[in-house]
Amino acid sequence: MEFLVELDDPVFSALHHLMDIPDEVEKTFNAPTRAYVRDRKAMRNTPADVKDLPNALVFTVDMPGVKHGDIKVQVEDGNVLVISGERKRSADEEKEKEGKYLRMERRMGKFMRRFPLPENVKSDGITAVYKDGVLTVTVEKPPPEPKKPKAIEVKVA
Numbered sequence: 001m002e003f004l005v006e007l008d009d010p011v012f013s014a015l016h017h018l019m020d021i022p023d024e025v026e027k028t029f030n031a032p033t034r035a036y037v038r039d040r041k042a043m044r045n046t047p048a049d050v051k052d053l054p055n056a057l058v059f060t061v062d063m064p065g066v067k068h069g070d071i072k073v074q075v076e077d078g079n080v081l082v083i084s085g086e087r088k089r090s091a092d093e094e095k096e097k098e099g100k101y102l103r104m105e106r107r108m109g110k111f112m113r114r115f116p117l118p119e120n121v122k123s124d125g126i127t128a129v130y131k132d133g134v135l136t137v138t139v140e141k142p143p144p145e146p147k148k149p150k151a152i153e154v155k156v157a
Contacts, residue, residue, distance in 0.1 A: 046111040048083070057139040059083070059115060064133035065106070073128040073137055079119055081126075083137065084112035 049060040061083055063071065071085040087108050117139060125140030 046083075046113050048113055048115075050115065054141075055143070056141055057117070057121075059135075059137040059139070061113065061135045061137075062133065063087070063111075063130070063135050066133070068130050071128075071130060071135060073126070073135075075117070075123045075126065076114075078123075079117040079121065081115040081117050081137065081139065082112065083115075083135065084110070086110045 047062060051058040051060070059081065063085065066085055066087050070088065072083070074082045074084075076082050087106075089108055118141065120142050121139055122142070126137065128135060128137045130136075
């Protein structure tokens with residue numbers, strides 16, 4: 001007895017389609033959410049300089065056009081510095097409904113950056129200053145413990 005299956009047979013086509021469903025479902029459930037993609041872009045598009053000084057770490061973030069009240073500086077999980085906020089359109093820009101943008105390069109919306117801090121940093125030694133569109137966060141480092149000289153035993157040969 002011989003079975004001959006034609007590729008354009010409706011039964012074969014239905015079975016083939018059912019076999020592809022798990023792949024489509026996996027793609028749907030494992031795809032990054034819009035919020036995740038947005039947050040990743042926000043983190044990537046917020047440039048920051050980090051400087052290691054003998055007694056402090058200094059984080060400098062350009063935030064032109066961001067209001068002081070729209071900036072948050074927090075320490076999460078004990079040693080992760082989080083700088084976040086939102087850049088909004090000004091009231092003047094919102095009033096101007098006439099015309100259309102020919103180019104729009106200034107990004108509006110939420111932004112966030114996360115920086116791991118050394119384990120021995122105390123959160124009460126963190127200060128943040130916002131001036132002329134630049135946020136400077138200073139994290140004091142505890143003074144290094146003086147290294148004791150290591151004594152090496154001298155053996156008699």
